[in-house]
Amino acid sequence: MRVAWLLGVLLLAGCTGTRPPAATLSTDSLLRAAISRHIDVLASDDFEGRKPGTEGEAKTLRYLAREWQAAGLESGTNDPAHPWFAPVELVSSTPERSAVRFTRAGRTALLPRDEVVAFASGTRGLVEDAPVVFVGEQGERLDSAALAGRVVLMMWDHAGQTEQREALLRGGAAAVLAIVGDRAELDNLVEVRRRGSYRLAEADGADTLDGFVTRSAAAALIGRDRFEALVRDAREADFRPVALDLRSTIEAVSVAGMVRTFNLIARLPGKRPAAGAVLVLAHWDHFGHCSPDTGSPGICNGAVDNASGLAVLTEVARRLASGPRLERDVYFVATTGEEWGLLGAQAIAENPPIPLDTIVAAFNLDTVAVAPAGTPVAIVGRGLTPLDPGILEVLRLTGRRESEERLAQEYLRRQDGWALLQRDVPAVSVTSAFGSAEALDRYIAQRYHQPTDEPGGIELGGAVEDLLLTEALVRYFSDPAKWAATAGKSAAPL
Incomplete structure (x- = not known):
C-alpha cells in the first residue's frame, strides 16, 4: 500500500538532519x-514534474515528510489510519478525439480548420442537434431553463472564466464552448487539456462536455458584425443570453481512470490548541511530462510553481519549530491537484484535519520566487476576510509596503486559498509575487507552465523576504494576545 511505503521513510528522518550553518553567513x-x-x-x-499519481509524487512526499519531521513537526491528519498522508481520490480524464459540427437551417456551417475542440470528462460525451445560445460572461445567475439542453458559447477573456464555465455546466448546459482570442491561445489551452484533467471522486459524478473555439471561428459562425455587436452588448449590465440560429452536434471521447493521491499534513503543537489554529499551505503538484518535443526531456518541473512555495513553507516550519513554543497550533499542508482545479484544497475543505471554524488564519504560498527584494507586498484576498488589520500591522512592524491591489485580485480564484474562502475560512496569500506587474509578466512569458520553469536563474530576493514575512504573520496570528478569536471568527488585533 502506498501510504505504508511513504510512511516507511519517516523512520529514517533522524538521519537527515541539516548541517549547522557557518556563523559568518548572513540570514x-x-x-x-x-x-x-x-x-x-x-x-x-x-x-518528473510532480504529477499526481506518479513516482514523482511519491518522491515529493517522501522528501517533504523527511524534511518536516526532521524540523520537529508531527503528523497533522488527526487520523490514526492515515498519519501524515491524507488520501485524495481523483477521477482522471485524458482526451482522445473530438468532433464539433454546426448547422444553420439544416446546412453545415463551415469553420476555419482546427479552430474548435471539445473534451469529455467521462469516457464519451455526445450532444446531437442542440440549439446554441450566447451568454457572454454570464453564468452563476442564469436560470437553468435558459441553459438546459443547449450548447452555450461564453467569452473566455475575463476573470472568473473557469467559475463561469463550471456554473454553466452545473446549470444544465449540454456543452460549453469558450471563445478564446486566437489559434495560439487555443493551442496552448488544448496542450494543457491533453495532459489530462482530474476531478474529486467524491464530487458530483455527472459527466460534462466542454471545449474552446477561436474568436475568428465564432465570428464566421455568427456573422462578423453580429458577433462583434454581441460581444459589445455582453458588457452591459442588462445583457441577456441570445439564442442563435445555429444548432450543434458535439462528440468527444476520453480515456477515464482513477488516481489515488495525497495531501501531506503536519502540525506544530502549540501551548493552547483550544485557542484555534493557523494554517500554512502550498501545493506540491505540477504537470509532469508536458512537452510534445521529443528532442528534450519535456518535463514541466515547476521550479517557481510551486517548488519555491514548498521551499518557503518548509523553512518557515523549521524556523518556527526551532524557536519558543507558540500559543496556537500551526498546521502545514502540502496540497495535491492544485493545477487541476484546487482539488487538494477542496478535499481539505471537505474533510479538514480540524474543524474549519477553528482556523484563525490561513496563508497560502504559491509561486513566491518571482520578484526581487524590496518589491511591495500584495494581499490576495484583501477585503474578503477579517485578517486585513492584523496583516497591515505585521507589514508595518516588518517594514514591508503594500502594492496596488488590482493585480493580486486577478489571481484570487486561481490559488488554493480560494477553496478555503468558499467555506468561510479566512485565507489569504501575502506575497511579493503579485506585487510587481513587470516581474510577474516576465515570469509568465518565460516560465509559467513551461519546461523552462527549471531551478536555474530563479529570483530569490522576494522569496527570502516573503519567508520572513510569513514567519512573522504566523507568529502574530498564533498569539491570542495579539489576535483574538471567538467561536472560530477572527477578531480585530488587540
Missing part, C-alpha cells in the same frame, strides 16, 4: 541557500 545568505536546496531537489528531472 539572507542562509535562507537563499536553503530555498535553493529545496528547489533543486523538488524541481529536478528525477521528480
Whole structure:
C-alpha cells in the first residue's frame, strides 16, 4: 500500500538532519541557500514534474515528510489510519478525439480548420442537434431553463472564466464552448487539456462536455458584425443570453481512470490548541511530462510553481519549530491537484484535519520566487476576510509596503486559498509575487507552465523576504494576545 511505503521513510528522518550553518553567513545568505536546496531537489528531472499519481509524487512526499519531521513537526491528519498522508481520490480524464459540427437551417456551417475542440470528462460525451445560445460572461445567475439542453458559447477573456464555465455546466448546459482570442491561445489551452484533467471522486459524478473555439471561428459562425455587436452588448449590465440560429452536434471521447493521491499534513503543537489554529499551505503538484518535443526531456518541473512555495513553507516550519513554543497550533499542508482545479484544497475543505471554524488564519504560498527584494507586498484576498488589520500591522512592524491591489485580485480564484474562502475560512496569500506587474509578466512569458520553469536563474530576493514575512504573520496570528478569536471568527488585533 502506498501510504505504508511513504510512511516507511519517516523512520529514517533522524538521519537527515541539516548541517549547522557557518556563523559568518548572513540570514539572507542562509535562507537563499536553503530555498535553493529545496528547489533543486523538488524541481529536478528525477521528480518528473510532480504529477499526481506518479513516482514523482511519491518522491515529493517522501522528501517533504523527511524534511518536516526532521524540523520537529508531527503528523497533522488527526487520523490514526492515515498519519501524515491524507488520501485524495481523483477521477482522471485524458482526451482522445473530438468532433464539433454546426448547422444553420439544416446546412453545415463551415469553420476555419482546427479552430474548435471539445473534451469529455467521462469516457464519451455526445450532444446531437442542440440549439446554441450566447451568454457572454454570464453564468452563476442564469436560470437553468435558459441553459438546459443547449450548447452555450461564453467569452473566455475575463476573470472568473473557469467559475463561469463550471456554473454553466452545473446549470444544465449540454456543452460549453469558450471563445478564446486566437489559434495560439487555443493551442496552448488544448496542450494543457491533453495532459489530462482530474476531478474529486467524491464530487458530483455527472459527466460534462466542454471545449474552446477561436474568436475568428465564432465570428464566421455568427456573422462578423453580429458577433462583434454581441460581444459589445455582453458588457452591459442588462445583457441577456441570445439564442442563435445555429444548432450543434458535439462528440468527444476520453480515456477515464482513477488516481489515488495525497495531501501531506503536519502540525506544530502549540501551548493552547483550544485557542484555534493557523494554517500554512502550498501545493506540491505540477504537470509532469508536458512537452510534445521529443528532442528534450519535456518535463514541466515547476521550479517557481510551486517548488519555491514548498521551499518557503518548509523553512518557515523549521524556523518556527526551532524557536519558543507558540500559543496556537500551526498546521502545514502540502496540497495535491492544485493545477487541476484546487482539488487538494477542496478535499481539505471537505474533510479538514480540524474543524474549519477553528482556523484563525490561513496563508497560502504559491509561486513566491518571482520578484526581487524590496518589491511591495500584495494581499490576495484583501477585503474578503477579517485578517486585513492584523496583516497591515505585521507589514508595518516588518517594514514591508503594500502594492496596488488590482493585480493580486486577478489571481484570487486561481490559488488554493480560494477553496478555503468558499467555506468561510479566512485565507489569504501575502506575497511579493503579485506585487510587481513587470516581474510577474516576465515570469509568465518565460516560465509559467513551461519546461523552462527549471531551478536555474530563479529570483530569490522576494522569496527570502516573503519567508520572513510569513514567519512573522504566523507568529502574530498564533498569539491570542495579539489576535483574538471567538467561536472560530477572527477578531480585530488587540
